[in-house]
Amino acid sequence: MAAAAPIPALEEAFADSPPLHQEILEYVSRNPQSLGLFQRISQYIIDTKQANADDRDGPATKRRKLETHPGSQIEIVSKSTLVAELSSQPSLLRIPDISFSIPQRKKFTLVLTTAALGAFNSNNSVEFGVHLNEVDYVACVPVPEKAAKQWNFAIFVKNSHGISDIATDPLLFTVTDTSPKGSAPAESGDIRQTIIATLNPILPINVAEPSVEIFRSLTANSYRKNEVSYHVKSHLGTKEGFLFFLKNAIIWGFKKPLFCFVFDSIESSSYSSITQRTFSLTIKTTVEFGGKEIEFSMIDQVEHPAIDDFLRRNQLKDASMAEARRAKIPSSLIKENTGAKSELQAAENEIAGIDQNDSDDDDDEDDDDYEEDSDRSDHTDASDSGDSDAEPTSKERIPRNLAEEELGSELEEVDNTDDDESGEEN
Incomplete structure (x- = not known):
């Protein structure tokens, strides 16, 4: 019987048992169809030996x-x-x-x-x-x-x-x-x-x-125009990637690091860096998952309604306004700001043409310093017609109403015309 041709995998796998190696070679020479099986067995033995050696190293x-x-x-x-x-x-x-x-x-x-x-x-x-x-x-x-x-x-x-x-x-x-590859034609x-x-x-x-019931992008798919997009483009630092809002998780990919926020790992979510075109979404993880805050920036404002709806439906934004997470105001500041108007309220009053100082001080007849000024309008006109570089008072800095603020010089021209006409009549 001719000597069987050497098979490298067999030699390596059974190097410590030459008689068994030779017996396998003789069997393969009589049954060539078994070669593939013995090669797989040999490779398995090689991998197992290597893995066991790794485990023994400590x-x-x-x-x-x-x-x-x-x-x-x-x-x-x-x-x-x-x-x-x-x-x-x-x-x-x-x-x-x-x-x-x-x-x-x-x-x-x-x-x-x-x-x-x-x-x-x-x-x-x-x-x-x-x-x-x-x-x-x-x-x-x-x-x-x-x-x-x-x-x-x-x-x-x-x-x-x-x-x-x-x-x-x-x-x-x-x-x-x-x-x-290799599938039968009948396989679907x-x-x-x-x-x-x-x-x-x-x-x-x-x-x-992904599914449209869970989340769908509000931006048109420019690559496959007849298909729905399920991703939102965003940045993690300088890396550009994509957010996917799925059942029970939010995923960001597909560059390392690849993030998976299962709902159980999310403590809260919040928005920041809001502009007319973009905003940022920050996800804070629970302590068990590291307690990190990870910000995804440069998200198109078009996507905000869909993202906000997803977060609210899955109650992933509620914790961001929890009492325990609000900033604590020092007691000294609380006393100092008691009764002060908020910036939002002040802005609303200004737009509505409300001069709170006038209503609280000058227009209250019960106040001690109330002083009826029948010539107030004449005084105002005189001030307007005076030196434009004069320092205005605090009352003059606040517009009397929104129309006067917006029209500005046009109203002054109307006032001057009325004065001229009154002069001619006199």
Whole structure:
């Protein structure tokens, strides 16, 4: 019998057991169709050995971090368990060439079992993944500002929401509106529908998708004009991104850090930096989620009614006006400002043509300093016709009524005309 050709994966997997390695080679030479099976078994053994070696190195390396570029990492606890779940259990779904963005920007094969979801590299080994029982939120939303429709899947586990002090990366991958590669012609649905239909029965929660009943943008979709937009453009510092208002959560993406505000993590929300064109939305998280205030700025004013309606319906704005969160006024200021008009009231009075000083002081006949001035109008006219550079009194700074303030010089011309006519009659 001719010697069997060496198989690198087998040699590495069974390097510590040469007799078993040789027996497998002889079996494969008699049964060539079994080669693929033994290669997968060998790769599983290699991955398990590597993971066990990582675990034995101590606590510092037990949580393995995969570095892709500065500031990017994912933390996988007990990778040996994850590898075992993905390699030993039957695959419910296996889709090649899926574009991942987080934690690595690269194409991988997406593999889904009843216990885990992972990304496999070209060598059929696990790069990263998550245990499904640790997943607490999954969103599938349209990729904004693309002519061809694409969908982003964002998968969050504990501490991957972007708002915790001890943070890990979520999983983020993109699919198109096409059928999965290798699917039978009779199979219906696109990749997105296939993934959602497979995930929902085995996840603790269903995949969240946008809908017009939950939220819809009030800005027209300039990329696909006949479709509704579900996102709102905003900025996080200098980074431009998109807010999605979904069932039980608000998501901001899709540049790192990716934020997921589940409703239970939101203490309050508020508006600031309001201008004619834009405003900012600030979300404060609860103490359990870090107690941070994160501001999303440069949101178009057109979107305010839709956002405000979403926040009110889900009672996410009520806490912002809670008594406990209001600024406390020192007692000295309370005494000093007792009876003083608010700035808003003063503005309203001025617009309405109300001179509070006149009504309180000069026009009250019961006051001691009340002095009837029958020539008041003549005195006013004389003051108006005098030196324009003279310092006006406090009463003259306040317009008698809104019409006089707006018309200004036109009213003066009318007054001067009346005086001239009176002079001619005399």
